[in-house]
């Protein structure tokens with residue numbers, strides 16, 4: 001029997017609530033399968049502990065995290081810690097330290113869920129976000145702080161290696177999908193260095209994938225295409241910043257941020273990959289018991305698939321879809337169900 005060691009990092013806010021629900025569901029799946037087991041270790045790396053001890057990740061923490069098969073992450077962000085401190089204190093050291101350069105964000109309208117678009121059922125996308133460099137490389141600085149002549153720079157960094165590997169990953173993924181279509185999204189009219197490198201490398205890599213249909217779109221234009229002609233898109237590859245924004249839009253168009261999952265992959269598997277809902281810690285609903293756990297369940301299905309437990313991943317996706325179809329919806333989807341009720345509905349199906 002395979003036993004997978006999973007590091008659970010719930011983090012802050014509703015991250016704690018949805019990861020608890022996700023762990024319950026994953027444990028039920030493992031019990032049901034009889035062929036694999038999950039060994040969870042919980043890490044209390046969060047903003048409360050940061051305020052008390054001055055760090056999110058303790059000494060040796062990343063080294064320990066490296067020994068796990070996967071990381072199951074909630075959210076980080078708290079009202080009493082600046083967002084750039086929490087993000088760079090917890091999530092980015094894991095993404096960057098473990099070279100999780102491919103961020104994969106599927107979007108589709110689950111059964112029973114209403115899209116704000118009249119043609120939302122045409123949404124079936126995977127947004128692939130470059131996750132290690134670009135606009136979020138952390139390259140920049142501030143001088144003359146507080147003076148009228150203060151200067152701040154935020155320099156995007158694009159390397160040929162970084163650009164080529166994300167394009168290759170995107171083509172490989174597009175190839176596995178029925179429509180085999182890949183849309184390159186950049187802003188290479190206004191940004192004439194890094195974005196032009198993105199375009200050039202894309203077309204070089206495309207030669208190795210003659211079976212994948214390609215097209216390209218500027219990032220502003222693609223937002224209109226997502227809204228007006230969702231059925232014309234399949235897989236989208238874009239930079240760290242652009243895909244961050246496009247995937248929140250994709251989540252909203254699919255019904256709610258509360259259902260959108262993501263995987264931060266280290267495709268070569270030298271390091272564990274990290275699986276998390278797209279949403280943040282959601283201060284406005286923290287502690288109310290109404291956070292939608294579906295994003296985390298879908299995330300858990302992506303984790304199982306990555307671990308090679310494809311059948312369990314399918315079982316979980318079917319249970320999720322049966323529950324959304326039956327109308328067991330939290331308030332973000334227009335319903336009145338609680339996190340507990342949605343979780344129980346999924347557990348009920350898995351325990352049958």
Ligand code: NAD
Nearest residue numbers: 075076077078083257258279280281282284285291292332
């Ligand atoms: P958010 O995702 O926390 O919330 C945006 C809105 O969506 C809120 O109205 C919230 O109630 C709703 N929402 C989000 N997830 C939901 C769910 N599962 N069920 C129901 N409703 C849900 O984004 P924000 O308000 O911009 O950020 C809040 C904090 O979270 C900030 O500190 C931010 O830095 C952090 N954040 C962290 C991550 C991450 O850890 N990956 C991602 C985004 C934001």
Ligand code: MN
Nearest residue numbers: 244245248278
């Ligand atoms: Mn985001």
